[in-house]
Amino acid sequence: MGKVFVELSVSLDGFVAGPNPSLEHPLGEGGELLHEWAMGLEAFRERHGMSGGEQNPDSEIVAESLAGTGAVVMGRRMFSGGEGPWEDDPNADAWWGDDPPFRVPVFVVTHHPRKPVEKQGGTTFTFVTEGVEAAVERARAAAGSANIQIAGGASVGQQALRAGLVDELQMHLVPVLLGEGTRLLEGLSAGDAHLERVRVVDSRAVTHLWYRIVR
Amino acid sequence: MGKVFVELSVSLDGFVAGPNPSLEHPLGEGGELLHEWAMGLEAFRERHGMSGGEQNPDSEIVAESLAGTGAVVMGRRMFSGGEGPWEDDPNADAWWGDDPPFRVPVFVVTHHPRKPVEKQGGTTFTFVTEGVEAAVERARAAAGSANIQIAGGASVGQQALRAGLVDELQMHLVPVLLGEGTRLLEGLSAGDAHLERVRVVDSRAVTHLWYRIVR
Numbered sequence: 001m002g003k004v005f006v007e008l009s010v011s012l013d014g015f016v017a018g019p020n021p022s023l024e025h026p027l028g029e030g031g032e033l034l035h036e037w038a039m040g041l042e043a044f045r046e047r048h049g050m051s052g053g054e055q056n057p058d059s060e061i062v063a064e065s066l067a068g069t070g071a072v073v074m075g076r077r078m079f080s081g082g083e084g085p086w087e088d089d090p091n092a093d094a095w096w097g098d099d100p101p102f103r104v105p106v107f108v109v110t111h112h113p114r115k116p117v118e119k120q121g122g123t124t125f126t127f128v129t130e131g132v133e134a135a136v137e138r139a140r141a142a143a144g145s146a147n148i149q150i151a152g153g154a155s156v157g158q159q160a161l162r163a164g165l166v167d168e169l170q171m172h173l174v175p176v177l178l179g180e181g182t183r184l185l186e187g188l189s190a191g192d193a194h195l196e197r198v199r200v201v202d203s204r205a206v207t208h209l210w211y212r213i214v215r
Numbered sequence: 216m217g218k219v220f221v222e223l224s225v226s227l228d229g230f231v232a233g234p235n236p237s238l239e240h241p242l243g244e245g246g247e248l249l250h251e252w253a254m255g256l257e258a259f260r261e262r263h264g265m266s267g268g269e270q271n272p273d274s275e276i277v278a279e280s281l282a283g284t285g286a287v288v289m290g291r292r293m294f295s296g297g298e299g300p301w302e303d304d305p306n307a308d309a310w311w312g313d314d315p316p317f318r319v320p321v322f323v324v325t326h327h328p329r330k331p332v333e334k335q336g337g338t339t340f341t342f343v344t345e346g347v348e349a350a351v352e353r354a355r356a357a358a359g360s361a362n363i364q365i366a367g368g369a370s371v372g373q374q375a376l377r378a379g380l381v382d383e384l385q386m387h388l389v390p391v392l393l394g395e396g397t398r399l400l401e402g403l404s405a406g407d408a409h410l411e412r413v414r415v416v417d418s419r420a421v422t423h424l425w426y427r428i429v430r
Contacts, residue, residue, distance in 0.1 A: 012410060012426070013400035016231040030405065068390070080281025147419050174428055175412050185228035189394025190245065195227060200417035207415050209422065211390055 002070060002147040003167040004136060006157045008184055009034040009206075010171045015181040016154045026081045033176045037205040038062060049100040058203050065170070070146025071139035072102050073132070075156040076110040079125065093117045093125065105142040107135040109156050132159040154182045162192055166213050168197070173207040217285060217362040218382040219351060221372045222294075223399055224249040225386045230396040231369045234399060241296045248391045252420040262316040273418050280385070285361025286354035287317050288347070290371040291325040294340065308332045308340065322350040324371050347374040369397045377407055381392040381428050384410070387423040 008016045011034060025031060038044045042053035042065035053059070081095035096119070100106075103122040109132050117125040128135040130147030139148045150160050160166050171184075198210040223231045226249060233243030240246060253259045257268035258278035268274070296310035311334070315321075318337040326346050332340040343350040354363045365375050376383050386399075413425040 013398075013403065033405075101256075173424075175410040177400060177403050177405050177408060177410070179402065179407075183228075185392060187394065188228065188247075188392050190392050192394075193392060195390040195392070197417075197419065197422065200415065200422050202415035202417075204412065207412065207422075207424065209388075 002092060002140070002143050002145055003069075003110060004140075004148045004160070004165055005168040005170055006149065006150045006160060006166050006184070007065060007170040008051050008152055008154070008157060008172070009037070009174055011174055011178045012183075013177050013179065014183045014185060015178040016152065016157075016184045018178045018181040021077070023081060026030065026077075028178075028181050030176075030178050031181065033178070034172075034174050037172065037174060037203075047103070049099060049101075052205070056203065057201055058206060058208075061201060061208050062153070065149070068147045069104060069149045070143030072106045072149045072151050073135045073139050073156065073160070074106060074108055074151045075153045076108060076112070078156075079106075079108045079110070080154050099123075104146075105139070107139045107142075109135045109159075125180050132156055133163055133165060136165045154184045157184055160184065160186055160190065161213075166193070168198065169193075169209075169211040169213060171209045171211075173209055174205075217283075217355070217358050217360055219355075219363045219365065219375070219380055220383040220385055221365045221375060221381050221399070222280060222385040223367055223372060223387070224252070224389055224394075225399060226389055226391050226393045228392050228394065229398045229400060231367065231372075233393045233396040233397045238296060240294075243393075243396045245391075245393050246396065248393070249387075249389050252387065252389060252418075256322045262318070263363040264314060264316075271418065272416055273421060273423075276416060276423050278389070280364070283362045284319060284364045285358030286319050287321040287364045287366050288350045288354050288371065288375070289321060289323055289366045290368045291323060291327070293367050293371075294321075294323045294325070311338070314338075319361075320354070322354045322357075324374075347371055348378055348380060351375065351380045369399045369401070372399055373401065373403065375399070376403055376428075379430060381408070383413065384424075384425045384426045384428060386410075386426075388424055390421075 022027045041059040041110035042055050043059045045053035099120040100123040106125050108127050113129050114127045194214045195211040198212050201208040233245035236243045256274040256372045258274045272345050293377050314335040315338040321340050323342050328344050378396035409427040413427050416423040
C-alpha cells in the first residue's frame with residue numbers, strides 16, 4: 001500500500017501561500033516566490049509539456065515524487081486557481097487547461113457536487129463532497145500500490161494532518177520571507193503529529209525535508 | 216570584523232518558545248523540546264562544566280559556534296530566566312548561576328539600568344538601556360574580530376533583524392510541533408531580510424540551517 005504524503009513549498013517563515021489570493025495571484029501576493037525553484041527544472045517542464053530544463057538534485061526529487069504518485073488529493077481552491085468564478089459556473093474547469101500536469105486521478109475536496117472531468121494525458125478530476133477522509137480513501141483505491149499526494153492547499157493539508165491520514169510530510173523550504181499569508185502548520189500541536197526526520201536534501205535554491213509522521 | 220548572527224532552535228512550525236513562559240518553563244510549555252538535541256552533546260556539557268557526552272556532527276556545530284563567538288547579546292527575559300522576580304530585585308542575577316556557560320561578555324537589552332555583573336569563567340553581564348542597536352555596537356567592540364551571537368529571545372532577534380544588524384541566521388530546525396508560542400520570524404517580510412542559503416548540516420535529531428542576510 002502506498003503512503004499518503006503532504007508535499008508543499010514553504011517559506012522560511014512557514015507560509016505556503018501569501019496574503020490576498022486572487023486569480024492573478026492564486027498563491028497570494030509573493031506566493032510565486034515559493035515555486036520559482038521548480039519552474040526551470042527538467043522534471044517540472046516535462047510534466048508541463050515543455051522540453052529542456054535543468055537536470056540537478058532538485059529535478060531528481062521532483063521526478064521521484066511524480067513517478068511514485070498514483071493519485072492526488074487537492075482542495076477546491078487549488079483546483080479552480082484561487083478565488084475564481086468556479087462556484088458560480090459548475091462546468092468551469094479551465095484553470096489547469098486541457099492537459100494538466102498530474103496524469104493520475106485527482107480527487108478534489110469540495111462542498112459543490114459535480115460530475116467527474118476527464119482531461120488529456122491521464123488526469124481525471126473527481127469531486128468529493130464527504131470531506132478529506134473520503135477523498136483520501138478514494139485516492140487510495142485509485143492509486144493501488146503507488147503513493148497518494150495531498151497537493152494543497154494548506155487547508156486540506158491541515159485537515160488531513162489533524163485527521164491522522166498523513167504518513168509523510170515533504171517540505172521544500174525556500175529561503176524567502178512572506179511575512180503574512182497561509183501557514184501549513186497552523187494550530188497543529190505535538191498531539192496531532194509526532195515527527196521523525198527521514199531525509200534531508202539540500203540544494204542551492206531550496207532545502208528538501210522529509211518527515212515521517214508516527215502515530 | 217566578526218559577523219552578527221542570530222542562533223536559535225526552532226520547531227517545525229516556527230516557534231522558538233512555547234506558550235506561557237514561567238520560571239518553571241522559561242522557554243514556555245513544551246519549549247524544552249527545542250533544546251533536547253543539545254543537552255547530551257560533549258560541546259554543550261563542557262560549556263556547562265560537565266564531562267562526557269556525545270561527539271557527533273551536532274556537537275561539532277555547537278563547538279564551532281561557541282569557539283567563534285566573542286560576545287553575546289540577549290534580552291532581559293533570557294537573562295533572568297523567564298517571568299522571574301528580577302524587575303523587583305535589581306541585584307538578582309541568580310538564573311545563570313556563578314559560572315554561566317557564555318565565557319564572553321554578554322550584553323543584556325533591558326529598560327532597567329543596573330551595574331555590570333562579573334561572573335566566573337569569563338562571563339560578564341552588561342546592561343544596555345539604549346536598545347538592541349547599542350547592545351550590538353557594544354558587543355562588536357568587545358568581540359574584536361570574533362563573532363557576535365544574538366542568543367534570544369525572539370523579541371531581541373526580531374528587533375535586530377528589522378534593524379538590519381544581522382549578517383547570518385542560524386536555525387536548528389527541530390522536528391516537533393509546539394502549536395503556539397513565540398515565533399522568531401513573525402511580522403518580518405521580504406523587505407526586512409533577503410536570505411541566501413549558506414550551509415545545511417543534517418543529523419538524526421535536528422537540521423542545522425545557515426542563511427546569509429543580504430542587504
